[in-house]
Amino acid sequence: MLDVEKIRGDFPILDRVIGESKLAYLDSANTSQKPRQMVAAVEDHYLHHNANVSRAMHTLGAEATEAFEQARAKVARFIGAQPNEIIFTKNSSEALNLAAYTLGSRLGPDDEVVVSVAEHHSNIVPWQMACERTGATLRWFDVTDEGYFDMDKARDEALINERTKVISVTAMSNVLGIGAPLKQIVAWAPQTAVVIADGAQLVPHQPVNVADLGVDLLTFTGHKMLGPTGIGVLWGKSEVLQSLPPFLGGGEMIEIVKMTGSTYAQPPHRFEAGTPPIAQAVGLGAAVDYLSQIGMDAIADHDHQIIAYALERLREVPGLRILGPTSGDRGSVIAFTLADIHPHDVMQVLDSHGVAVRGGHHCARPLHERLGIQASVRMSAYLYTTKSEIDALIDGLLDTLRFFGASTILGASTPGVPS
Amino acid sequence: MTDLSNLYQDIILDHYKTKHHSGLREPYQVEVTHVNPSCGDELVLRLNCSGDQIVDVSYEALGCSISQASTSILTDLVIGGSVSYFLELNEGFRVMLEGHGTIELDEDTYGDAIAFNGVAQFPARVKCAMLGWAALKDAVIREQAKGEGSD
Ligand SMILES: Cc1ncc(COP(=O)(O)O)c(C=O)c1O
Numbered sequence: 001m002l003d004v005e006k007i008r009g010d011f012p013i014l015d016r017v018i019g020e021s022k023l024a025y026l027d028s029a030n031t032s033q034k035p036r037q038m039v040a041a042v043e044d045h046y047l048h049h050n051a052n053v054s055r056a057m058h059t060l061g062a063e064a065t066e067a068f069e070q071a072r073a074k075v076a077r078f079i080g081a082q083p084n085e086i087i088f089t090k091n092s093s094e095a096l097n098l099a100a101y102t103l104g105s106r107l108g109p110d111d112e113v114v115v116s117v118a119e120h121h122s123n124i125v126p127w128q129m130a131c132e133r134t135g136a137t138l139r140w141f142d143v144t145d146e147g148y149f150d151m152d153k154a155r156d157e158a159l160i161n162e163r164t165k166v167i168s169v170t171a172m173s174n175v176l177g178i179g180a181p182l183k184q185i186v187a188w189a190p191q192t193a194v195v196i197a198d199g200a201q202l203v204p205h206q207p208v209n210v211a212d213l214g215v216d217l218l219t220f221t222g223h224k225m226l227g228p229t230g231i232g233v234l235w236g237k238s239e240v241l242q243s244l245p246p247f248l249g250g251g252e253m254i255e256i257v258k259m260t261g262s263t264y265a266q267p268p269h270r271f272e273a274g275t276p277p278i279a280q281a282v283g284l285g286a287a288v289d290y291l292s293q294i295g296m297d298a299i300a301d302h303d304h305q306i307i308a309y310a311l312e313r314l315r316e317v318p319g320l321r322i323l324g325p326t327s328g329d330r331g332s333v334i335a336f337t338l339a340d341i342h343p344h345d346v347m348q349v350l351d352s353h354g355v356a357v358r359g360g361h362h363c364a365r366p367l368h369e370r371l372g373i374q375a376s377v378r379m380s381a382y383l384y385t386t387k388s389e390i391d392a393l394i395d396g397l398l399d400t401l402r403f404f405g406a407s408t409i410l411g412a413s414t415p416g417v418p419s
Numbered sequence: 420m421t422d423l424s425n426l427y428q429d430i431i432l433d434h435y436k437t438k439h440h441s442g443l444r445e446p447y448q449v450e451v452t453h454v455n456p457s458c459g460d461e462l463v464l465r466l467n468c469s470g471d472q473i474v475d476v477s478y479e480a481l482g483c484s485i486s487q488a489s490t491s492i493l494t495d496l497v498i499g500g501s502v503s504y505f506l507e508l509n510e511g512f513r514v515m516l517e518g519h520g521t522i523e524l525d526e527d528t529y530g531d532a533i534a535f536n537g538v539a540q541f542p543a544r545v546k547c548a549m550l551g552w553a554a555l556k557d558a559v560i561r562e563q564a565k566g567e568g569s570d
Contacts, residue, residue: 342482349423
């Protein structure tokens with residue numbers, strides 16, 4: 001059991017009042033809030049240890065380099081990896097672009113890249129670009145109406161076959177609250193294919209060990225796991241990273257530069273051109289320290305309880321349709337539609353109650369299209385979320401029905417809406 | 420809740436419920452599709468004009484109450500008027516929306532559109548309110564460009 005009240009004490013923003021209501025921040029899947037400890041680590045770095053890394057040889061330079069490389073080691077430990085397998089990027093979108101660009105260098109017209117219809121745009125568009133550049137074919141997993149990966153259809157279509165060179169799928173959908181069956185997909189993948197998991201919504205919420213996941217590359221983003229914005233991570237198996245060409249060219253990623261050509265540094269530095277996000281790495285290191293001290297198992301349990309409570313209470317709201325499974329083992333997001341009220345309008349009424357959710361397609365337009373809707377509302381939970389915040393959400397939704405539903409859209413008598 | 424009723428004035432809710440001039444009609448000279456990529460709102464709009472006269476504006480829209488009501492009110496204001504009058508209205512509407520609540524529309528000119536005065540205090544919704552207007556402006560520009568191209 002988490003001591004949620006104690007945890008909330010580390011997040012001053014959670015005490016904010018919005019209009020006349022207490023803030024209920026249910027948008028952590030978009031970006032998480034930040035604990036004092038993380039902010040203090042960034043402040044301490046800037047105020048007492050700031051210098052450039054690697055190229056600055058003085059004492060402060062050594063301290064900054066040490067802090068940066070220590071952050072890499074902390075992140076590595078957090079997912080059961082080696083430090084030289086951790087590449088710092090700007091966010092998970094950049095990590096996926098790095099993967100798509102470098103793996104793209106070995107694609108040709110006979111090759112196939114496989115994603116899924118449930119992906120975030122940042123795990124679709126870079127692959128579309130790679131396929132356009134190389135003539136490779138982009139294919140994708142469909143999902144069932146309930147949101148599960150449709151493995152029968154994939155088998156019937158021979159989606160994964162000997163032409164498959166890359167498979168890049170979500171470890172946890174930011175809409176459906178479930179992820180791809182990674183074990184099965186890894187088992188289907190031919191020896192020569194590289195399997196990538198988008199872990200942006202998994203790594204912040206559950207204990208992750210890359211060896212257990214079984215994939216070759218994993219991407220995630222610092223700002224969704226209590227860290228600062230401006231830092232993301234690409235983890236890769238050493239031998240896979242070794243085999244990849246550089247992504248961006250510049251300082252730090254080289255071995256020897258001559259005007260006639262250059263040789264490149266070993267991973268991870270090969271993929272980190274220019275001055276890296278130093279303070280952000282330090283902040284991310286402090287964030288994973290914070291998460292590890294509380295314990296990822298305890299955080300996963302807490303999220304699970306909050307989501308189970310939310311699923312139960314959302315059943316009380318007339319006209320509410322949940323995307324993805326309505327029970328069982330789910331991640332920390334619940335996306336839904338409310339009667340025929342546009343998600344923007346739902347979001348707006350909730351905001352007037354201090355309840356912060358996201359309304360829109362959550363950068364997953366193809367998935368919404370597949371589910372036959374244009375957009376949805378999404379609530380998401382994290383280690384600081386309380387049941388009373390879920391209660392505030394439910395009150396806000398009932399009020400939304402009164403405001404739009406009962407008075408304008410559904411006619412005067414929306415069944416079950418107490419007035 | 421005072422804030423909320425500033426945004427969702429009854430006029431807006433009424434237009435949302437009963438959209439004026441909605442549906443795609445023939446004939447038309449230009450068809451444009453505009454989206455609000457952050458939320459997925461989509462609007463297909465057709466312009467039928469004769470010289471400087473806007474004969475008809477028809478549309479099919481998926482979107483929130485603000486964007487739908489705004490497009491509905493827009494059609495009331497501009498159908499039967501001149502293109503240059505629309506461009507003038509559009510400029511005033513845009514400047515008001517970007518004015519963070521410092522500018523109010525004049526009721527004699529803007530009719531039901533004055534209900535959008537409150538939207539200016541919700542910067543996240545300005546794009547929703549502008550969707551139909553931006554689409555019509557785009558259609559007008561394309562139609563004018565055609566004229567120039569064939570000269
Ligand atoms: C599943 C998933 N993948 C990728 C991303 C992209 O993360 P970022 O915006 O930090 O690059 C997000 C977050 O928006 C996400 O939820």
